[in-house]
Amino acid sequence: MNEELFISGRNIHNIDPHLEIWEFPIALYLFLGGLAAGILLFASIAVLLDKEEKLPTTTIWAPIIAPIAIVIGLVALVFDLSHKMFVWQLYLAIRIESPMSWGAWVLLIVTPLSFLWVFSDLRKIFPKLDWKFPVLYKLEAFIREHKKFLAMVLIPLCLILGIYTGILLSAFNARPLWNNAILGPLFLTSGLSTAAAAIILLAKSDYEKHLFSKIDVGLIIIEIGLIIHMVMGYYAGGEAQIDAIQILINGDYSTMFFVFLVGLGLLFPLLLEVLELWGLKLSVIIPAILVLIGGLVFRILMVDAGQLTRILY
Amino acid sequence: MKTTRREFIKVSSLGLGGVALAGGGFSLSKLFGESKHQGLDMSKLKRYPTYCDVCFWKCAAWTYVNDKNEIKKVAGNELDTHCRGRLCPRGTGGLGMYYDDDRLKTPLIRVEKDGKQTFREASWEEALDLISGKMKDIKSKYGAESFALLKHGSPGKHFEHLFKAFGSDTIAEPAFAQCRGPRAVGFKLTFGSAVGSPETTDIRDSKCLVLIGSHIGENMHNSQVQEVSDAIDRGITIITVDPRLSTIANKSKFWLPIRPATDMALLLAWMHVLIYEELYDKKYIDKYSIGFDKLKEHVRKFTPEWAYPITDIKPNQIRETAREMAKASPAVLVHPGRHVTWYGDDAQRSRAIAILNALLGSWGKRGGFYFSEKLKVPKYPHPHYPEPNWDAKDLSKKYPLAKTGITTEVIRASIPDENTEHKVKAWMVAGTNLTQSVPNKKMTLKAIEALEFLVVVDLMPMEITGYADVILPECSYLERYDMIRSSGWRTPSIALRMPAVEPRFNSKPAWWMAKQLGEKLGLGDYFKYNDYKEVIDWQLKQLGTSLEEMKHVGVMNFNRNGRELYLKDGEDYKFKTPSGKIELYSEKLDKMGFDPIPVYKAHEKPPQNYYRLIYGRAPMHTFSKTINNPYLNDLKDTNNLWINPRVADIWGLKYGQEIWIKNQDGKVSDFPVKVRITERIRWDSVYMVHGFGHNNKKLSRAYGKGASDSQMITKVLVDPLMGGTGLRGNFVTILLDNPHKNIES
């Protein structure tokens, strides 16, 4: 029998047995970041494809979520900082090797752009809105005129933001469960899927609903593929990797993983959406909500479980 | 439930001290200024000498204090032989004793309020008046002798002076019958002198160190640990006999995982090998010893093959290790251990260890035992002590070799229905947590119940204080003057303890309490000084230095001017035994009706489903007294029960599972203890660190953490020679479910 124990100093709840520096706020931040990135990406693509008329939810309504999500996400992030008053230090340094740093910078750019996007369309939603200052009208007109340019700028930024939500975790060599290259694309896909779900929820036309149901089905299938790929990758890895994936497959988090993420968050909504597309009279509301919840569960799962894994020595 | 007169008081109004935690408020200066945790700037600290009081090794140290009079650090004194500039973890964390907010804060007096007993705060004047009144009262009713002093460590010395002046020499401390008494007796019988404290073991120059149970490294007696470590660098051979892979066993060339309670058989078998393979030091034995032939005859049949089934140690291992010892002779040290009250035949086992050392010729030799030298600190002048009519030794007449008081006998004499010639009616307890350190708590409580008066002097609201009529809060060693430390060592040395800060709360040093009581008792002539530092200064001046000088150095080392450190080749030497020789065979024991040469007697084995309870030290704690120390508690806040995986399998135990233990007499542990399943222990024993399982809620960090070994020690194996209380004859079994579930506490 082998034993490994801390005989002093570390047998204290503040550090051991588990490292829990990042808690729910970080998971929420990652979820909302992915959601916002997805929504803005869909909106930008729709604008570039001149689908503003046919896809009003995608281009006008849903984007309202983006700045709100980003702001809530940022508040959550700041809330999780333990030295909050120093948050401005983030913007005194550009540190390319630190995902936390470039994430902060990307958000610094995306956030105002998302506000501008929403601002430019706000009077379409609330026709009675009066901007009072002529400058604002001028600005609105300017943005509307250059919407395609804005979309072109936003597309790469949103891709970066979506991937960033995964890379923030996968950059950590020290946590085997995070440390894999698939997490970036996986979180991007998951973010897009939640964005599609949000659009489905808000969409009024069947056309838009169906279009995004189809998109979502595709995204869920890709997501499942990526998850399988990730799990297989762990089993092909070293001792630390195998040990790490056990936490999802056969450990403290396996119920959450199989039941809430894979089952209720992916397979079940997939099934419902496919059935609906086949013509069964089903409400798309339920799968969409499940996808959104699934997306959040996924972040919570990865953030929590990942911190419990470590390189063994 | 019947409440006794002196009910243990669990919740009451111990003096409250305002405690402000350092707040973490936000300030602008924090935004731009330097962060405050930058490490200590030693150049800004003042230092005061002390010697550490966290255990009895008494390492000389410096207390560092900042300009706000806050103690920032305690560190070893470079000049000191006890610590060589480095304290052990307990010494380094010693400032936690000062900072512990659970400390006793002001004198407390037991009162009855609404039918319930509680403590109320009192002034020193009132508390001391009450005590001196009781002392007079006891003296007039039963004689001063009936007021006993049970003490340990520094405070004890001051009260010893008071008690002797008062007319009572009914004094005992756990350091004898619960600790090293058997060793003193065994070595004295053999070599005519004991090994003392610090032990005169020459580990520094030893080539082979044999440790029988002695778990140096967990037992953190500082310079011993340091010398062993240096010796490892030099490539010393260590042989460790321990049923458990102790830390030092892991560093040993040989670990002999002996069946507990059978060490005597191993020792005899080693003697057999040394003698019959003619590996012993013939010249040494011829010149210095008597009784060799009898010993030779005695151990003839104690072959390694004989010892094997008893000890579980293979014959070839016994032979091989005996040869290792002989190879290193005389620079070989069969360590006498220190806490040796194990199985009731401990003085004889210590004698066997002494004899083994004699055969190896190590006594008085480099790498074996050296001759220490100590400076005699002159007594501050005072009138002669009155001669008591009887004293503690009279209470232990049953044990002819007991040279000092026996705690358990003083306790026994306090129980009315015990058949003792002299009766004890009141106690002062100073610096010993009797219910944790003396076995058979039931007897202790029975005695306490019958006492007319009990005063406890302590630093902390330890268990024993809960039974007191009056509690006196002593300040910690960092806040007071104490006796000059004079130690026997390779070279003599003295060390000074002085306060670095004023006492916290309303606590006082023991010397002050003793003096106040003395004056109230009309014994002012024995305390002719205003401050104890006058005594120290006077004594230091007699020794050719002064308080002023000692404040600057803390420690002073002197040259030897007695005999050489070691015996020279062929030197004539008269041992302080009756024969003047090393007594391999002891006429004295024979005359007293004891075995003149140690014999092996089988001890009781654990019954089915029971395991022998063995215990020891954790390096970061001292007995029960440091468990609540904030720094040391942070390192280790509980003990666990070590169990071999084979045993764990039988019980279906999981690592870290909470269980309760029950001993052979049905005593159940108050608190659950977590199991540590480990290959480091035999399957017939379980192990835990002594000192945990505190049941006084006022010890906020220690309360309810872990199990108390003392609680499980209800059976005591008494040493017929000297009254030592063997503590390792108890067996425990495992309870998986909470036995206290239905009982509200």
Add this chain to the structure above:
Amino acid sequence: MRYVMVIDTKKCVGCSDCVVACQVENDVPLGYCRDWVTESVSGKFPKVEMELRSERCNHCENPPCVRTCPTGASHTVDGGIVVVTGNKCIGCGACIESCPYDARYQHPEEGYVDKCTFCFHRVEKGMKPACVSVCPTRCMYFGDLHDPNSDVSRLLAERKYKVLAPEAGTKPQVYYLI
């Protein structure tokens, strides 16, 4: 200059003096620590092996904590010592997550991240780190690896040693003699 620590596991007794000494020296809040002691036991009774290690920040040559820090609060100074500037740290925890040794913690009162500094404040005055200076077994050594005559260089040349989790690629600079 390259400061390193060399710890002799053959002499360490796991007493944790190094842990209290650090706590006192560096005002580490109770319940937290910059260093700690690990025990690993292997084998089967009675053939049991055990190793005791005093562990802390490894002051990695290739420190992921410095790389992932968004503000530059975590950085490397003279002699390869990795430190955190409290007033630059936002407490995001990225460095904590990136350290394979769990060597860092968020200061409960101050909020910034703290860890072993190799007692830079002592070292720059020519003193040994607090833990090294107190260790009763003298099993810890501190010095300059670039100086071939230092204790640490000599020991690493003479003895077998290991570092923790070398596969993490961090190039740790606390060496364990085995």
